[in-house]
Every structure is written in structure tokens, then in C-alpha cells.
Amino acid sequence: MAQVLLRNLFKRFDKTTAVNNLTLDIKDREFMVLVGPSGCGKTTALRMIAGLEEVSDGEILIGERVVNNVSPKDRDIAMVFQNYALYPHMTVFENMAFGLKLRKVPKPDIQKRVTDAAALLGIEVLLQRRPGQLSGGQRQRVALGRAIVREPQVFLMDEPLSNLDAKLRVQTRAELIKLHRRLGITTVYVTHDQVEAMTMGDRIAVMQGGVLQQCAPPMEIYQHPVNMFVAGFIGTPSMNFLKATLNKNGGGYAIDCGAFTVSAPAAQSGKLEAYVGKPVILGVRPADIFDKNLKNPIEAAEGNTVRTQVDVSEPMGDIITLYLTAGVHSLVATVDAETQAKDGQALDVLFDLAKTHLFDPETEQAIY
Ligand SMILES: Nc1ncnc2c1ncn2[C@@H]1O[C@H](COP(=O)(O)OP(=O)(O)OP(=O)(O)O)[C@@H](O)[C@H]1O
Ligand SMILES: [Mg+2]
Incomplete structure (x- = not known):
């Protein structure tokens, strides 16, 4: 378990400042949602935490440690992407076990972690199937399972539900919240969907143009937006x-x-x-x-x-x-x-x- 601290974080591409002076204290066990319109810098911020994108300026701490120069695999994070590519030729079990094998986790441990995660996600009966034999929602759960078995300090999720149909999205959303309550792993969750943000976040960080506009619990954001952008972005129909x-x-x-x-x-x-x-x-x-x-x-x-x-x-x-x-x-x-x-x-x-x-x-x- 760990806190994630972002200190005056910048990411500059040639002409764009994708993340502009982002400071955010994400508490241990917190479910933090980064929300904002397309292009506001959510994915870039998440990729910097993951170590997939170099930091232009500022500091990232995971736990007590500055990780700016720590490679992604040593950051003790697990990431779930929108395109959670599973290996088509491997079974569900093998897909979930793959990362652990690479890390040379002993076989009995792998067996236990995968079975436990599968039970948690209700996919025990699917362990011997291949991804092609699963529904979209089941595949999504396998991708989550693959992250869970890593037992990371931090989950990073980038629009992990956006490939699901509306009904399955609502259902998986609730499952993710339950899962978070049970595992208590610090989570940074990116979405452009304000309903997802409102329903899932302990706190919501609203971004626009790379700049953090407001970070607060959902109801506070809804009842006391600090500016017109936040007021108009959160709530449907809009204010x-x-x-x-x-x-x-x-x-x-x-x-x-x-x-x-x-x-x-x-x-x-x-x-x-x-x-x-x-x-x-x-x-x-x-x-x-x-x-x-x-x-x-x-x-x-x-x-x-x-x-x-x-x-x-x-x-x-x-x-x-x-x-x-x-x-x-x-x-x-x-x-x-x-x-x-x-x-x-x-x-x-x-x-x-x-x-x-x-x-x-x-x-x-x-x-x-
Ligand atoms: N590799 C790159 N090179 C140049 N510009 C980039 C690069 N990656 C992202 N950007 C720019 O940085 C800005 C933020 O992009 P980012 O992907 O973080 O947005 P986002 O909030 O995740 O949007 P979406 O909701 O569409 O996924 C955008 O203007 C984007 O064009
Ligand atoms: Mg994105």
C-alpha cells in the first residue's frame, strides 16, 4: 500500500504542455479519479506515474520514494489500459500468470494468486478458456485479474471500461468499487466520463488543458465547483x-x-x-x-x-x-x-x- 504524490509535475511535448504544474496528494488506499475532456492530459499524467513517459519537470513519489528515475517494472504498479490486449494463444490462467512467470515467482505462489484473483472476480470457470472464447466483460475481468495478481502498491487504470456496453459498464463499475474496498489498493483511475468519476472516486481531480481545476470529494465538486469549467463539466444535464x-x-x-x-x-x-x-x-x-x-x-x-x-x-x-x-x-x-x-x-x-x-x-x- 502506498501514497502517490505528484509535485509540480510538467510534461511538455514539442508545442503542447500536456500536464501543467500538477500537484496532487493521493492518499494510501484512496481511489482517485482523474477526469476531464479529451486531450486534457489525463493519460499523460498516468503514464508519467507508471514511468512510461519521462517527466519534463517536477517530482513523483510512490510511498516515500522519489521514482522519477525508477524504471516502470520497479515502481510496484500495475496498469490496466483501455486496450487491455490479452495474449490470444494463451488461456485465461496463462494470461493472468504471465507477468508473475516473468518475475520468476515460484509456481505454487502463481497458482494460488491466480486462483484467488479468479475467485475474487468470479471467473474461476473461465481459467482454461482462451480470450477468443470470452465476452467483452469477461475479457475485461481477465485484464483486471492480470493486474490484481501482481499485488501492486498502486493500480493505474486508463478508461478500463470504455470498451464495454452501457449496461456492462455500470455493472463492472460497481464490481471495481467493491474490489477496491476489499483490496484497499491505492488507485488512480482515468476517465472522461463524469458519471464514472462521481460514482467511483473517493476524490475527483478535474483537469482542463493540462491544468488541475479542482480536487475534492464528488459531492463537494458537485455542490461547490470552484469555477465555471468544473460547474459545467460535472453534472448532467449541464448547469x-x-x-x-x-x-x-x-x-x-x-x-x-x-x-x-x-x-x-x-x-x-x-x-x-x-x-x-x-x-x-x-x-x-x-x-x-x-x-x-x-x-x-x-x-x-x-x-x-x-x-x-x-x-x-x-x-x-x-x-x-x-x-x-x-x-x-x-x-x-x-x-x-x-x-x-x-x-x-x-x-x-x-x-x-x-x-x-x-x-x-x-x-x-x-x-x-
Ligand atoms: N507523444 C506525444 N507527442 C506530442 N503530443 C502528445 C503526445 N501524447 C499526448 N500529446 C498531447 O498531449 C495532450 C494530452 O494528451 P493525453 O493523451 O494525456 O489526453 P487525455 O486527457 O488522456 O485525452 P483522452 O480523453 O482523449 O484520452 C494532447 O494535446 C495530446 O495531443
Ligand atoms: Mg487518454
Whole structure:
């Protein structure tokens, strides 16, 4: 078991800085997810930890040891890639045993480790089959098994579920979490899928353009994103962003969106004086917008009610996604399926003000 520390890590290719001053303390036994859009430097960061990519600047520690100049095979890590190529001519057992054989692990040990890992993953009955005789999900588990038998200090996983169909992905995701709870091996898991990040990570590190934006537990990232990028990247459908102006309103503050005005939560007043009269961006998640005509967890009040026009409604089963217009603003809301909202008609909606966000349009940083 081991912590992984990244200290001011840089990776420069010719013109691109793929990883830009990344500092991250990954705790012993932690499941850390690196998430971000394509090209943001996730794989590069992981490959530097693995030793497959040279570090341009900065330091990597695994356990107490600086590993910058330690070769991949001596770093005590096991990596699972998106393309987990198994050897087609070997059985599942041989595939899982291969790395141990290379390391000259004694035969009885190999036997025990492979059987134990196979039991853990529920693939005991497949040990004598060849990869060609397995489903995609089974092959995925063999690839995991191959990593587990190594009994590494750290697992590095790069989009290991992306080749699976949607249902199997959800299932394997849950298996991986269970496995992590049981083995407690420090894991760095790369994905571009924010749902995977939210459901799997003890903490999530959100990256963009090689730069770490925020690292925190999933709910903190969701509830308190530090900037517009994180706010928009985490959560589906994405947070609505509305251009507005902040005004003083008696003892409180009002956010003037043109066609409508909502109140700033009283609890945030202390942060707002400097922004009076200035442009701001109001952020509200689709799930925090309610159909006024239904029974809601929040009461209608003057500062939280918005008259909208329903453009399109999409039934999703338990919820309905509404595409709304209010003045110049387009809004997405996910409301209870009981809604009677009809396309082309007016609808009053409520914003759960306590859950709204405000951003500075210049810096894109969160004001609250
Ligand atoms: N060997 C290389 N030479 C030059 N540029 C590279 C090299 N490898 C990666 N890059 C660049 O570094 C940046 C980060 O790439 P990386 O593969 O780490 O992204 P990623 O976050 O894993 O993306 P994806 O989600 O698409 O896998 C990209 O701009 C990429 O083009
Ligand atoms: Mg990648």
C-alpha cells in the first residue's frame, strides 16, 4: 500500500504542455479519479506515474520514494489500459500468470494468486478458456485479474471500461468499487466520463488543458465547483449559465437576468458588495429548477419564480427534461414526470436559490 504524490509535475511535448504544474496528494488506499475532456492530459499524467513517459519537470513519489528515475517494472504498479490486449494463444490462467512467470515467482505462489484473483472476480470457470472464447466483460475481468495478481502498491487504470456496453459498464463499475474496498489498493483511475468519476472516486481531480481545476470529494465538486469549467463539466444535464447583473435590493441583493430577477441567497450577502452594478453569471442546475404547479420541496416566493416558455419536453421516465426560454435565456430543467407542462405553453418555474451559484464572468471563478 502506498501514497502517490505528484509535485509540480510538467510534461511538455514539442508545442503542447500536456500536464501543467500538477500537484496532487493521493492518499494510501484512496481511489482517485482523474477526469476531464479529451486531450486534457489525463493519460499523460498516468503514464508519467507508471514511468512510461519521462517527466519534463517536477517530482513523483510512490510511498516515500522519489521514482522519477525508477524504471516502470520497479515502481510496484500495475496498469490496466483501455486496450487491455490479452495474449490470444494463451488461456485465461496463462494470461493472468504471465507477468508473475516473468518475475520468476515460484509456481505454487502463481497458482494460488491466480486462483484467488479468479475467485475474487468470479471467473474461476473461465481459467482454461482462451480470450477468443470470452465476452467483452469477461475479457475485461481477465485484464483486471492480470493486474490484481501482481499485488501492486498502486493500480493505474486508463478508461478500463470504455470498451464495454452501457449496461456492462455500470455493472463492472460497481464490481471495481467493491474490489477496491476489499483490496484497499491505492488507485488512480482515468476517465472522461463524469458519471464514472462521481460514482467511483473517493476524490475527483478535474483537469482542463493540462491544468488541475479542482480536487475534492464528488459531492463537494458537485455542490461547490470552484469555477465555471468544473460547474459545467460535472453534472448532467449541464448547469445552466445565465448572464446577469447584480443589484442591491433593500437589505439584500438581486440578480437581474433581464426578463426576470431572482434574489441572491441571504447567506451569501457577505461576498457580494464588490459586485454591485457589475455583470455576473448565475448558475443553476437543471435538477434545482421546479415546476411551480407541483408539490415541491421549496415554496414559491417573489425572488425565486420565473416565467418561462416551454420549447420542448422530453420524457425520461421518472423525470421530464424541459427545454425552456425566459427572455434571451435558454434553460434546461429536469422536473417530476407529473408535470403538465406542454410544448409552446407558458410555465412558471422555481429556482432553489440556496443551490444556485454565481460566477465572475471575467475570471470564471465562483463567487459562491
Ligand atoms: N507523444 C506525444 N507527442 C506530442 N503530443 C502528445 C503526445 N501524447 C499526448 N500529446 C498531447 O498531449 C495532450 C494530452 O494528451 P493525453 O493523451 O494525456 O489526453 P487525455 O486527457 O488522456 O485525452 P483522452 O480523453 O482523449 O484520452 C494532447 O494535446 C495530446 O495531443
Ligand atoms: Mg487518454
